[in-house]
Amino acid sequence: MAWIWMLSAAGAVLLWAISLGRILSSPAPSCLPPNPHFLPPLRDDRRSRSVLLVVAHPDDESMFFAPTILFLKSKGHSIHILCMSQGNADGLGHIRKEELYCACDTLKIPRNQVKVLDHPKLQDGFHEKWDHGLLAELTMEQVQLWDIGTIVTFDSYGVSGHPNHQDVHHGICQESKKVYICMTASFCMRMDKEILKLGNFGPVDIWLSSLTSFSSSKQPIYTLVNSSPSRSYQAMAAHKSQWVWYRRLFVMFSSYTYMNMLQKV
Ligand SMILES: [Zn+2]
Numbered sequence: 001m002a003w004i005w006m007l008s009a010a011g012a013v014l015l016w017a018i019s020l021g022r023i024l025s026s027p028a029p030s031c032l033p034p035n036p037h038f039l040p041p042l043r044d045d046r047r048s049r050s051v052l053l054v055v056a057h058p059d060d061e062s063m064f065f066a067p068t069i070l071f072l073k074s075k076g077h078s079i080h081i082l083c084m085s086q087g088n089a090d091g092l093g094h095i096r097k098e099e100l101y102c103a104c105d106t107l108k109i110p111r112n113q114v115k116v117l118d119h120p121k122l123q124d125g126f127h128e129k130w131d132h133g134l135l136a137e138l139t140m141e142q143v144q145l146w147d148i149g150t151i152v153t154f155d156s157y158g159v160s161g162h163p164n165h166q167d168v169h170h171g172i173c174q175e176s177k178k179v180y181i182c183m184t185a186s187f188c189m190r191m192d193k194e195i196l197k198l199g200n201f202g203p204v205d206i207w208l209s210s211l212t213s214f215s216s217s218k219q220p221i222y223t224l225v226n227s228s229p230s231r232s233y234q235a236m237a238a239h240k241s242q243w244v245w246y247r248r249l250f251v252m253f254s255s256y257t258y259m260n261m262l263q264k265v
Helices: 001-023 060-064 065-072 092-105 134-146 163-173 188-192 193-198 204-215 228-236 244-251
Strands: 030-031 050-055 077-083 115-116 150-155 179-182 221-225 258-265
Touching: 001 228, 050 060, 050 065, 050 134, 050 163, 060 065, 060 077, 060 092, 060 228, 060 244, 065 077, 065 221, 065 228, 065 258, 077 092, 077 134, 092 115, 092 228, 134 163, 150 163, 163 179, 228 244
Parallel strands: 050 077, 050 150, 077 115, 150 179
Antiparallel strands: 030 221, 179 258, 221 258
C-alpha cells in the first residue's frame, strides 16, 4: 500500500510544479479569460484609472489581494487602499499601520493613496460587529475624495471567513454598484467551506479557477494571475509583526499568492 501513497505524493508534487511553472511562464500579470471588458477602458480622466481596494486589517492587501494589485497596476490603474482598522486586536495597531505603509512601498502604491482608519466603532476582533451603514459612509467619503471609478473588496464569506471582512463586504455592496469582489478560493472550498480550514491548493487553483469560470453564474468570473508570486511574499514580509512561521507557510501555499478570482457584484 505504501507505494500508492508515494505515487500519490509524487503526483501531487508534480502537479504543483507544473501549475507553478504555468504561472511563472507568463511574462506579465494576466487575466483569464482575456477580456477587454473586465474594467471600463482607461481614459484620460482620473476616475477611469482609480481603483479603491477596501480591506479590514493591515496585511489583508498583501495576503489576499496582491495578484489584483499587480495586475491592475500593470494595466495602468492607480491603486488606492482604504483599511478600515489598524488591526489592534493584540495592541499592535500603531505598528501594524506603519507596516501597511511599508508593504505598500514594496507594491509601489504611493503612501498618500493609503488611508488607515482607527474608528472606535470599527475595532479589530472576531467578536466585533461592524456597522454596515458606517462602513458604506466612510468608503463613499474616500470614493469622492480620490475620484474612484472601481472598488475591490472581499466576498460575502470574507475570503478567510473573518467577520470583519464579511462586514466590509456587506457595508460596501449595499451602497455601491461599481464593486468587484475577490472570491473565496477555490472551486472545492465553495462547495464545502469546511475544506477551507484544511488549507488550499496554491498554484494548482489555476486549473480549478478555469472550471469555476465556466460554472453557471450571473456575472463572469475573471482570474487574475500573478506572474511574480515572490512580490506577494515580499509585501507580506513587510508586516514584520505578523510574519510568523505559519503565515510564511500560508503565503507560500495559498491560492491568493498566485491568483485572485474577481466577480462584479
Ligand atoms: Zn483581515
